[in-house]
Amino acid sequence: MTDTVTPLDDAHGTPEAPSAPGGRRGRRTALIASAVVVVAAVAVVGALGLGGGGDEGPGAPPRAGSLVPVTKTTLTERTTVDGQLGFGTELPLPVKATGTVTWLPEQGASVERGGTLLRVNDRPVVLMYGTLPMYRDLGLTADEPDKGSGGTDAGGQGSDGGKGKSPDPSGSPAPGGAGDGGTTGGKTGTSRAPRELKGADVRQFETNLAALGYTGFTVDEKFTDGTASAVKRWQKSLGLEQTGAVGVGDVVYSAGKVRIGQAGARLGSAVGENTLAFTGTTRKVLVNASAADAAWAVRGAAVTVALPTGDSVKGQVASIGKQATAPEGGGGEGGSGGGDATIPVTVTLQDQKAVGRLESGPVTVEYVGREAKDVLSVPVSALVALAEGGHGLETEDGRFVAVKTGLFADGNVEVSGPAVREGMKVRIPE
Structure with a gap:
């Protein structure tokens, strides 16, 4: 005799009435699918911090991921741009x-x-x-004629005995004035003092x-x-x-x-x-900086230059161009262009000996922007987006706490909030 297995009712565990084979299996599949959807929805609600009315959300089963501590540190915003070492524009x-x-x-x-x-x-x-x-x-140059050295300016016969004519500076005879004596007279006795x-x-x-x-x-x-x-x-x-x-x-x-x-x-x-x-004769660095992102280029600003040899030297912004240059291959009128317009920035190197014998080559210029001292920080990857807006952190026991973010630097982010303290463990979700 063959045993007959009566399936249990999904909701109460009681035997359900026989029905068409296709209908019974379809209803059970639908119920299982609904359960999966509910479980997934709960997980999403927990991850997004839904249902939390304050800074801390309700507890939830811990999820996979590594734990990291909230640390107090100083964050410094650093940015690097490409440059060219040389002696400047010829x-x-x-x-x-x-x-x-x-x-x-x-x-x-x-x-x-x-x-x-x-x-x-x-x-x-x-x-x-x-x-x-x-x-x-x-050099020494000649002054005006020195009068009284033998020449005369009055009319009449000059010192050269000329009558009505006297030599001009070119040596050619010049017509005299009226009468036998002329009007100019001779000037062979004049001289020019240095x-x-x-x-x-x-x-x-x-x-x-x-x-x-x-x-x-x-x-x-x-x-x-x-x-x-x-x-x-x-x-x-x-x-x-x-x-x-x-x-x-x-x-x-x-x-x-x-x-x-x-x-x-x-x-x-x-x-x-x-x-x-x-x-x-001094080596310097030329940077074609993005005109839209050149706020760092301030005369006198300190930078660090990484050389092709692996060494680094200190530098200083010496000059900033005032005319932007369109990128090569940029689109014309109405075109999208091939990148941002650039302006030339010249960086001088404080220690020429530290550059060695290198005369030219590609370099990397690093400049420091904002700085946040003694702030709480976590890796950027520890942040989660909250459904109500903003960011949060998942604690070690699965709760979600809302945080306010500050400076992003070196893969970390400044965080603050009443539920955040130094040393607490937060999860980096996988």
Whole structure:
């Protein structure tokens, strides 16, 4: 005899009445599915903190995940951007000499005060330090005619015996005035006395001349006989004719020692505006910072530069460009563009020796933003979103407490709230 198993009623455990096979199995499947939905809903309610009227939600069975303590620490917001190590943007030397280039230095060479930058018509063009460009010849100059030295301005016969005519400055006879004596008279007895040239450019040149060891004059704004004598000694050291005067093309000024860049001319070519480029001799970092996120770029701000060698050096923001550059390949009018517009930021390096022999290469610039001292923090991954809004933490026993978040930094987040204390364990959900 075959035993018959009577299924129990799902709700009360009593035998249920026979029914069509398909109907009984379908109802049981529906009840099981409903139970699964209810259990899942409870889990979600617990995870989202639903039903909690205060800072702490109701207890719930602990879920899987690692426990971490709430710690008190100092959080510092750090951001890194890419940069390029180098000597800065090359600029053309303001060479005012005219003629043919007869000698050029090697690219990368350093030139300091008194050194030769290049030779034009086999004459050296010398580097001096200063901010005022060379704009005129320097030397003793002629003054107005010195009257009373034998010439006359009155009419009549001049000292040369001319009657009605007298030589003009070019040596050609000039028509005289009415009568036999003329009106101008002869001036062969006149002379021109030297005059001292004055100006800030004179002081700048004299300062350099004295720094090179050529003295015998007072450093001021007057080009005197003493200055001219010192210039002759300087010219002798350069193998030049000792004239005592400095031509506008003999000197180029810069703020300090320079590093020779790329030459824009060849030997034998005429001097032009881009004959030779230069940079400073100190290494620096150029960052093309996002124009939308460049609030960190403040003149004097401290940064840390990570070198390709693995070493780090301290840096400082020296200048910030005022003109933004569109990204390469950016869309035109109405286009989405290929990224953010950028502005150039120059970072100087405080310890050049720490850079070693490296002259160029990619670097990473790290800057520090906001800082929160002695605050409670947890890993960002410990935060859970609450259904009523905001964030919360799951405690060790499965409760959920609401927290207020602050600074996010280094994978951690600042948290606060009446139910949060240092040392309490919170769960990082899997």
